[in-house]
C-alpha cells in the first residue's frame with residue numbers, strides 16, 4: 001500500500017496522541033505533568049476557560065449541583081484546571097481548594113483568581129497529582145469535574161476509598177463525566193462503590209453528572225489528619 005505524506009503525518013500524530021493519553025493515565029507524576037503542561041501551553045484546554053461571562057448554570061448544569069451543595073461549605077476540586085470552577089460557582093462557598101497536576105494550569109488559575117479579590121482570599125491552588133495529594137482535613141464537597149477518565153478503573157476504586165476519608169460526615173462527591181458511553185466502566189464502578197444521591201444526564205448529550213455519598217457502613221479509615229501536601233508552582 002502506498003502512503004501519502006499526509007497519511008504518514010496523520011498516523012504519526014495519532015500515534016503521538018495515543019502515547020500522550022497513555023502517559024496521562026499510567027505515567028509517573030513528572031511524565032503526566034510534562035504532557036499536561038505541554039497541552040496547556042499550546043492552549044489545547046483554553047476552551048474550558050472561555051465564555052466566563054455566561055451565567056454559570058446556563059454554561060454547564062454541573063453548577064446547579066455545586067451551587068446547591070456548596071453554600072457556606074468547603075470544596076475540594078480534584079483536577080481543577082485553570083480555576084474556572086472556583087470563578088464561576090456562585091460565590092457562596094466558604095472555602096475552595098483546587099488541585100491540579102499541571103503547574104501551568106495552576107499558575108493560570110492563581111493569576112485569574114488574583115483578578116477577583118473577593119474570591120481570592122478563600123481559594124488555594126496546589127500543583128499535585130490527585131493520587132498523592134493529602135488534603136489533611138475534611139471537606140463538605142469533593143469534586144471531580146472531567147478528571148476521573150485519566151485514571152485506570154482500579155485506581156478510581158482506591159481513590160474513592162481514600163478520598164472518602166476526607167469527606168465531612170454529610171459530605172458528597174460531585175462527579176461530571178463528559179461521555180458516559182466511552183467511560184461506562186467508570187460510571188458503573190462509581191455506582192457500585194457509592195450511593196447515588198442524585199444524577200442528571202442531559203438529553204441529547206452523553207454527559208453525566210451525579211452526586212454520591214460513601215455507602216453506609218463503609219467506615220473511613222486512614223490518614224485524614226495528616227498535613228495538606230502539594231507543590232507551589
Ligand SMILES: C[S@@+](CC[C@H](N)C(=O)[O-])C[C@H]1O[C@@H](n2cnc3c(N)ncnc32)[C@H](O)[C@@H]1O
Nearest residue numbers: 036079080081100101102129130145146147150
Ligand atoms: C479535562 S480537564 C478538566 C479541568 C476542569 N476540572 C474543568 O472541568 O474545567 C482535566 C484536568 O485534570 C487534570 N489532571 C489529570 N490527571 C491528573 C492527576 N493525576 N492529578 C491531578 N490533576 C490531574 C489535568 O491537568 C486537567 O487540568
